Amino acid sequence: MKQSSCFLLCLVYLASIYSGQCVFVNNGNPYNDGPLRVGELTLSKTIVNSPLHSKVFFPLKPDTYAAVYFIGGLGGLVPTEAYEIVLSKVASHGFFVFGVDALFPVLSRSPSTSPGKQSVGDTVEKYYSQLIWLKSYMRNQTTSTIAWDKLALVCHSAGCDDTLQLILGNRTMYTATAFLEPYSKNAKTKMNFQMPAFMYGTQLSEEGLHCAIKGLDWDQFYEVWLCPKIKMEAIGFGHCDFLDPEPWEVCHVTHYCKTTNNTRLPQYRQFVQGAVSSFLMTTLQGRAGALAYISDIRNVPLPVMDFKTDLNCSLIGKK
Numbered sequence: 001m002k003q004s005s006c007f008l009l010c011l012v013y014l015a016s017i018y019s020g021q022c023v024f025v026n027n028g029n030p031y032n033d034g035p036l037r038v039g040e041l042t043l044s045k046t047i048v049n050s051p052l053h054s055k056v057f058f059p060l061k062p063d064t065y066a067a068v069y070f071i072g073g074l075g076g077l078v079p080t081e082a083y084e085i086v087l088s089k090v091a092s093h094g095f096f097v098f099g100v101d102a103l104f105p106v107l108s109r110s111p112s113t114s115p116g117k118q119s120v121g122d123t124v125e126k127y128y129s130q131l132i133w134l135k136s137y138m139r140n141q142t143t144s145t146i147a148w149d150k151l152a153l154v155c156h157s158a159g160c161d162d163t164l165q166l167i168l169g170n171r172t173m174y175t176a177t178a179f180l181e182p183y184s185k186n187a188k189t190k191m192n193f194q195m196p197a198f199m200y201g202t203q204l205s206e207e208g209l210h211c212a213i214k215g216l217d218w219d220q221f222y223e224v225w226l227c228p229k230i231k232m233e234a235i236g237f238g239h240c241d242f243l244d245p246e247p248w249e250v251c252h253v254t255h256y257c258k259t260t261n262n263t264r265l266p267q268y269r270q271f272v273q274g275a276v277s278s279f280l281m282t283t284l285q286g287r288a289g290a291l292a293y294i295s296d297i298r299n300v301p302l303p304v305m306d307f308k309t310d311l312n313c314s315l316i317g318k319k
Contacts, residue, residue, distance in 0.1 A: 021147040024063045024094040025285040030293050031274030031301055034092030036061055040084075041141070048137065052130040055080040055099045057091035062143040066150035066175075066284035068097045069131060073157030073239075075123065076102035082247035083156070089273035095280060096138075096146050100130050124165040131173075150284045153177040154276060157211070157239065160184055160221075171195060176283035178276055179221050181205055181212050181239055187220050194313065197221070198279040198294065199231040200272075203305065204238030204258040211239035211257035219306070227313040230279070230294055233306035234271070236260055242272040271302045 026034055036059035043050040059065060070087060072078040080087070080099030091097045102123060135148055153174050155163040160182030167174060171193055178198040199222045205212035212218070222231040238258045240251035245265070252259045260268070274293065281290035293299045295309050 021064050021145065021149065023066045023147045023150055023285055025287050026093045026281055027287065030093060030277040030281055030290055031270065033089055034094060034277070036092050036094060038088050038091045040088070050130070051133055052100050052102060052126055053079070054130065054134065057088045057097040057099070058142065059091060059094060059144065064145040064147055065094055065096050066147050066152070066280070068095050068152050068154055068280060070097060070099045071127065071155045071159035071162050072099070072101055073159055075158045075162055076100065076127070078247070082243050085244050085269050086242055086273045089270070090277050090280065093277045093281060094285065098134055100127060102126065124162055124169065127162055127166060128169065150175050152280055152284055154180065155182065156180045158183045161186060167195065176279070178279055179218060182218055182221050183213060183216055185216060187216070187224050190224050191226050194226045196283045197225050197229045198276070199229065200275065201233040201306065202237045202239060202241065203233060203235050204260065207258050222308065227310040229310050231306060231308045232294065232300070232304045235303040235305050237268055241265060242269050268302070
């Protein structure tokens with residue numbers, strides 16, 4: 001199918017989900033830093049009675065911005081601070097980015113859960129409760145408007161299992177989702193709804209200790225997801241390589257996951273934020289031209305493999 005036809009089909013789909021508030025649109029190259037200066041806000045139990053530890057990255061210029069909800073690796077046990085460089089760069093393109101982790105959660109147990117042990121349902125409920133809390137709390141914390149009707153879920157590694165559960169629990173809350181080197185045992189059956197998705201992997205993450213597991217990672221997510229969807233795998237990089245320098249060093253020294261040469265990391269972080277921003281600029285901001293940065297391999301600045309797109313949707317506009 002011709003690329004122009006794919007663009008048209010995707011545009012029709014996107015037009016069907018754009019409603020409500022008009023948001024800031026970045027018309028620049030997503031692989032460059034965005035045009036907006038970014039501020040940070042840390043939210044925790046001790047500071048503001050936040051149910052879960054969170055960090056917000058947001059444009060300092062007042063405007064109306066789409067929202068991104070991010071869950072990190074190890075099911076949210078990797079703290080948001082491990083991803084600050086990439087999340088801040090994504091925010092510079094015109095997004096309120098909420099990084100949330102369960103490193104220091106306020107524990108609660110269902111009657112069926114043994115003492116001191118959280119069930120999967122408990123964890124997902126906490127992420128959902130945190131999102132509702134953030135919507136309420138942020139009303140009086142910014143001079144900008146957050147367009148919660150344009151909300152994307154982004155995740156890394158096993159945090160994508162929680163993200164998948166959030167989508168399956170209430171998919172109408174979310175506009176799009178980006179799975180970065182995802183892991184989940186629950187991505188087994190074909191989804192019965194449409195939501196734009198970006199599945200991203202790395203070559204080295206399936207080597208060594210297998211921080212990504214074949215059959216449970218981005219390939220499987222792509223197989224069970226309906227159109228529109230995009231999949232790519234970066235050549236020569238690994239599972240920890242877009243983390244901030246200090247957490248990357250821990251991963252590198254311990255050989256927890258296979259990593260690349262540290263001289264390439266700034267370039268790689270820039271690439272990851274650009275690919276994610278391209279997807280978000282398309283699905284949340286409604287900028288059609290941004291899609292070409294990840295749907296046309298000629299525009300992808302680093303070598304990739306396992307590159308695949310499905311934008312030819314037969315059920316366009318139906319969630």
